[in-house]
Structures are given as structure tokens and as C-alpha cells.
Amino acid sequence: MLTLQQINSNKEAVIESLKIRNKDFSDIIQKVIETDEDRKKVQSELDNLLAESNSIAQKVGQLFKEGKAQEANEAKARAIELKDLTSELNESLKTVKSELTKLLSEIPNIPNKLVPSGKSDQDNFEIRAGGTKPELGENKLPHWDLAKKYDIIDFELGNKITGAGFPVYKGKGAKLQRALINFFLKEAEKQGYTEIMPPLMINEDSGFGTGQLPDKEGQMYKMPEDNLYMIPTAEVPVTNIYRDVILSEEDFPIKLTAYSACFRREAGSYGKEVRGLNRLHQFDKVEVVQIQHPEKSYQTLEEMVKYVESLIVKLELPYRIVRLCGGDLGFTSAMTYDFEVYSAAQEKWLEVSSVSNFETFQANRLKLRYKTKEDKKTQLAHTLNGSALALPRIVAALLENNQTKDGIKIPKALQEFTGFNLIN
RNA sequence: GGAGAGGUGUCCGAGUGGUUUAAGGAGCACGCUUGGAAAGCGUGUGUAUUGUUAAAGGUACCGGGGGUUCGAAUCCCUUCCUCUCCGCCA
Known part of the structure; x- marks a missing residue:
């Protein structure tokens, strides 16, 4: 597989080099880049929610320890809400990731410059x-x-x-x-x-x-x-x-x-x-x-x-x-x-x-x-x-x-x- | 194939629900110390991803996958692997 880095940083060069294989990969590469953008968006959103949920969990533990059960239970409410959101986002992250892998696995290696053009x-x-x-x-x-x-x-x-x-x-x-x-x-x-x-x-x-x-x-x-x-x-x-x-x-x-x-x-x-x-x-x-x-x-x-x-x-x-x-x-x-x-x-x-x-x-x-x-x-x-x-x-x-x-x-x-x- | 015990970082090894943000030790790197070295002391020490000029920071990872929970190395299910005993066997 090519790396995302290879594709993101040299999009045009990659497309150009792959042409020697007699096939145009520009659509699929464009799709890879867009899907990767989606991935980043979903991931950072999820990471933020997880960060919040982690800090609540920590706080809840602290509160229980101090015997403040009432406050602890209040904090839980938001955590439960977050749980639904994160599991949802987690699903879409998985989907977008597998989509990305699927796309990437359809792209062949970039031929070396010395590879001659030709069909068969x-x-x-x-x-x-x-x-x-x-x-x-x-x-x-x-x-x-x-x-x-x-x-x-x-x-x-x-x-x-x-x-x-x-x-x-x-x-x-x-x-x-x-x-x-x-x-x-x-x-x-x-x-x-x-x-x-x-x-x-x-x-x-x-x-x-x-x-x-x-x-x-x-x-x-x-x-x-x-x-x-x-x-x-x-x-x-x-x-x-x-x-x-x-x-x-x-x-x-x-x-x-x-x-x-x-x-x-x-x-x-x-x-x-x-x-x-x-x-x-x-x-x-x-x-x-x-x-x-x-x-x-x-x-x-x-x-x-x-x-x-x-x-x-x-x-x-x-x-x-x-x-x-x-x-x-x-x-x-x-x-x-x-x-x-x-x-x-x-x-x-x-x-x-x-x-x-x-x-x-x-x-x-x-x-x-x-x-x-x-x-x-x-x-x-x-x-x-x-x-x-x-x-x-x-x-x-x-x-x-x-x-x-x-x-x-x-x-x-x-x-x-x-x-x-x-x-x- | 059956029964049991395990799998934690580079290595050893602690950890049976909440300052574990994985103790402690070894190794390694750098620094201090020294005429030089050792010892000693101090600091650091993974991968991936996000972020940034760079950083700080965030997230995930305790064999793999899934689940319970506000919270999992820890509990449950499942799977793979290792060890011990039994069975079978070149």
C-alpha cells in the first residue's frame, strides 16, 4: 500500500507516475484525500469527546472517594450522554477507516522512473x-x-x-x-x-x-x-x-x-x-x-x-x-x-x-x-x-x-x- | 483432543474496578561528579494518530477481537499463543 503521506504530499506526482500503468487513478486518489479529511474530522471530534469523558470519569472517582455521592451522580449524567455520542462516532470512524483502507488497497505501487511505458x-x-x-x-x-x-x-x-x-x-x-x-x-x-x-x-x-x-x-x-x-x-x-x-x-x-x-x-x-x-x-x-x-x-x-x-x-x-x-x-x-x-x-x-x-x-x-x-x-x-x-x-x-x-x-x-x- | 496455569513497556517484574498519567528494578542515552574510569547522583527513555513553524497538549494501545461500567491491565464472552499433566503420534 502507498502511504497517506505519499499521496497527500505528492498528489499530482503520484497520479502522473501511475499513468505508466496505463490507467488513470486520479479519481480514486482524489477520493482517498477526501476520505482522509473525513477521517481526521471524525477522529478529532471523537478524541475531544473522549478527553471530556475521561476527565469526568476521573472526577467521579474523586467525588466518590470524598463521599460526595450526590455530585458524583450528577457528573455521571453528562458522561452517559457522551457515551452515546462517542459510540456513534466510533462507528463512523470505523466505517471511514475501512473505506480508506479499501481505497488505498486498490492503488498499485508507483513505478520507478526507469520503468518503460507499454501495454504488455x-x-x-x-x-x-x-x-x-x-x-x-x-x-x-x-x-x-x-x-x-x-x-x-x-x-x-x-x-x-x-x-x-x-x-x-x-x-x-x-x-x-x-x-x-x-x-x-x-x-x-x-x-x-x-x-x-x-x-x-x-x-x-x-x-x-x-x-x-x-x-x-x-x-x-x-x-x-x-x-x-x-x-x-x-x-x-x-x-x-x-x-x-x-x-x-x-x-x-x-x-x-x-x-x-x-x-x-x-x-x-x-x-x-x-x-x-x-x-x-x-x-x-x-x-x-x-x-x-x-x-x-x-x-x-x-x-x-x-x-x-x-x-x-x-x-x-x-x-x-x-x-x-x-x-x-x-x-x-x-x-x-x-x-x-x-x-x-x-x-x-x-x-x-x-x-x-x-x-x-x-x-x-x-x-x-x-x-x-x-x-x-x-x-x-x-x-x-x-x-x-x-x-x-x-x-x-x-x-x-x-x-x-x-x-x-x-x-x-x-x-x-x-x-x-x-x-x- | 482433554484438564490446569499463564500472556503487562527494550528486558525482568508489580498490579483483581477510580491520583496507574502502568510501581520497582535492569538496560540504554544525556548530564553532574572524576586526572581518567567505575560507583554515586540527576534527567530522559515505546508505537500510532492528531496538533504545531517547532512545541505543549489530546486520543488509542497491557496477545487479538467484542462486551459490562461514569471509569477496565483488572470483571465477562470469544479467539490466538506459551507452559505443565494426560491422550494420540512421525
Whole structure:
């Protein structure tokens, strides 16, 4: 959520910046400002009545103590009158506050100035690309066929046990998963990230903190009996470690990494898009999260981009990095880089990572703040995160790009983790 | 799942209806003292919101939500969490 301060003090600039998302928010922002005015009015009125009522209560106590029951009872009359007034005002305060929250939660994050304009992923701005697309022969196979040929991933078995989108990894397929997870965690550790193993279910407060709730409720699996949700990404439990926390400036940067299974309902997906490993209900991912001083967060974003890039380079996959345009930018993000690897048999670019700076947008919901050294004021911190990396599409590209007539070659960097260099 | 005990500020800890505007202690910050330090003494010490040039001041917050009362940390309801015992269990 944006803060009222952001909106009140820079109304025009906020409206202008949001235009890059191809939508006009001027009406809703105007409404926010008016509703906030109402809120202030109601609140100060209520506060005055409460102040009066407090002082009467104190006086009544005093009078009773002195044995002046008569006077005490007289004072009560006004207090009872005040009670009705305050409870009424309290109701309207609640109403106006929830109205305000509702309005605020409809406004997305303000895009960074570098975010290019555009409507869809067609308009994303390519930052750079690397690696080389392999030359595969005529009998190249897509990864779902390779998975079957070498018996390493069984999609039908997953259907039987759970349903579509829950594949079963077998033998070298399972080992490859584990190797990738270990490789990613090890690289993250080298970069100074502290490893976290988080809960895979979260409560409502956590879902709200990182912005999944209430808007994206349909995206998560829910356990209604216990009012918990399966995590769609480790970002949620890991970032929520710092919900309701006040840091000091020396604590920055906070660097955390976590492997977790991720669960997504992906309602409405169909067809070619979901074939094989392209889109799953359960998948594995290593996430990196940073909490940073506002002045350093963009420097950190670039650092994270370089880090994710280095992983893909080590896996020897052809890739490109794009900066998302306004139309494609996520609701909570101020700036996002997407990473795509080329999957040579499908002849498709697959998104394998998304690295974002949320600035104070999540921190405001999380109440994640820090105290400045100088004047000891509390201010919102910046949060960032990125996939490093999501496994299934990496696996798809590895299988397809490295297929040979002898089997599938494992990239060098991964071999110490797999313990083999060929799937055959 | 059953029975019981708890949840108070940065920490420890008192507080079962009215100067609690949360005692006391520790920690921390600043000042005094000192050649310097320790001890000692003094002052201050949360979050949010409102207000103001700035302040003073107001309001809310004693796990969360609701209620009783002129008045709630304190009484009632509800919910979450922690601990002890029992049951079940990888």
C-alpha cells in the first residue's frame, strides 16, 4: 500500500507516475484525500469527546472517594450522554477507516522512473542477453518426451496421486531437483545470504503483509478449517519474518535465502502453456530476499540482477533479461526484471526469475521500519526479492538444450551436486 | 483432543474496578561528579494518530477481537499463543 503521506504530499506526482500503468487513478486518489479529511474530522471530534469523558470519569472517582455521592451522580449524567455520542462516532470512524483502507488497497505501487511505458510483455525493455541457442537436430524432443524417455519425471503418476500439475520426479530426475536446490543455496550462501527454512503454510496476516491477500486470494490453496494458506512462494513467510519489526540502520542489508516448495492454483490456465513443466501447481524454488535502506535499494536491485544472471550463466543456458514495462509490472512492484531462458525444443522463452524492488509498498503493510541514526525517527524500509531460481523451467531448458543422442548432458557447475554428468 | 496455569513497556517484574498519567528494578542515552574510569547522583527513555513553524497538549494501545461500567491491565464472552499433566503420534 502507498502511504497517506505519499499521496497527500505528492498528489499530482503520484497520479502522473501511475499513468505508466496505463490507467488513470486520479479519481480514486482524489477520493482517498477526501476520505482522509473525513477521517481526521471524525477522529478529532471523537478524541475531544473522549478527553471530556475521561476527565469526568476521573472526577467521579474523586467525588466518590470524598463521599460526595450526590455530585458524583450528577457528573455521571453528562458522561452517559457522551457515551452515546462517542459510540456513534466510533462507528463512523470505523466505517471511514475501512473505506480508506479499501481505497488505498486498490492503488498499485508507483513505478520507478526507469520503468518503460507499454501495454504488455511485448513492450518490455530488453536489458541484455547471453548464452547461445544450441543447434539441435531434426529429432529434437520437448522435455515432456525426454522426461518419459529417460523415466525421470512422471506426469501421469502425479495425476493419479494428486492431479494435474503435480509431477513425480524419479531417479536422476529427483536427484537433479535436489542438485539444483543445493547448487542455488550454496551460491546464495557465497553471496552472504542467510538460509531460512520457512513454514509452507501461512496465516492471513502474513498473506496481507506481502500483498497476496486480499487481492490474490484465488491464487493460493486454502485450508479453511485452520484458516491457513499454502505458500505461493517463500517470499511470503521469509519477508514476514520482519513484519512488525523496527530495525536500526546498522542492520541493513538483511539478506535471506530460502528453498521451498511453492503452491499455486493457477486457475484459468490451459493448453500448451501448461504442458509438461511449463506451469505447475507445485514446484520448487529458491528465493532471495533483501531488506534494505531506501537510499540503497536500487543499488541492491542491480546487485540481485547480476547475481541471478550469474546462476543462469553457470548453468550455460541462453537467456535474456527484460525490465518490465508499466503494463506488465506487478501490482506491488516499483521495478521488476524478468529473466527468461530459451528452451530449444519448444522454441520458447520461459520465465525463470523475477527480481523486484517493492520500495515501501510491502513495508507499509508489514509495518517494517527502521530508526534513523540521526533523529531517531521511524521510517519504512525497502523490501526486494527475486527467484534464484525457479526449478521447473530451468529443468525444461536443461533437458531440451542439452539433449544428445547419448543422453542429456549435465552442465559442469552442477555435476558436483548431481554426482553424474549424463542422464541416459 | 482433554484438564490446569499463564500472556503487562527494550528486558525482568508489580498490579483483581477510580491520583496507574502502568510501581520497582535492569538496560540504554544525556548530564553532574572524576586526572581518567567505575560507583554515586540527576534527567530522559515505546508505537500510532492528531496538533504545531517547532512545541505543549489530546486520543488509542497491557496477545487479538467484542462486551459490562461514569471509569477496565483488572470483571465477562470469544479467539490466538506459551507452559505443565494426560491422550494420540512421525
